[in-house]
Amino acid sequence: MSCEKDTLVIKSRLDQIARARSWIAEKAQAAGFSPDEIFALKLVVSEACTNIIRHAYEGAEDKDIILSASIEGDKLLLTIRDFGKKFDLSRYNPPDLERPSESGYGVYLILELMDEVEYDTSPPEGTILRMVKRKGGKR
């Protein structure tokens, strides 16, 4: 089964993130993903958008975040695009899980909950976060 790509554009404000969560949940539910998988997708969208607002756009509220999702067989392909400061995954330090922390779980959760994750910093501006969630995948 293949579905047309759906796109949502939100502004870089924290009050827009719930809208992005509802959007991905609707898409995943329609495609038959489990409640656990839908929760994971909502969490990943939240974390990615929060990071973009805080770090890529450094709090600027008038920038665009473009989310795209499509279904290919048992996979949901999710892309989140920003035009701010680039995120370099190779410089990312995972949290020390032996010590409870008040920060640093966002990217860790994205990497843990999605089956494939790629931060593409090749565009002239910003980062394209490409992810895949499979039905019955790793989490």
Place this chain on the structure above:
Amino acid sequence: MKIDITKEDDIVIVAVEGEVDVETSPQLRECFDKLLAEGEHNFVIDMGGVDFIDSSGLAAFVRLFKRVRIGEGDVKLCCIRPEILKIFELTRLNRVFDIFDTRAEAVESFR
């Protein structure tokens, strides 16, 4: 998000409902800070009504835990939905907090 606070002896029970995310978690942090300032140190957080939590929500609980542990208190969590419990497991915060199936069990654990 809705927060309901009740007391049983020296235990404060904070029942949270709705979505605990980057937008709403500051409200939860403020609530915890106010209770700490009032001298509360034994917390039961009833998460039965929480249907979504992100890392900033987790951070609010960790922050409370760290502050409470400076004194003699503790933070116990209860009624966590399975998909949220999984996030506690992934971050290993399930090893930090005592987690109970019911509010009564969480309250009893302080006695």
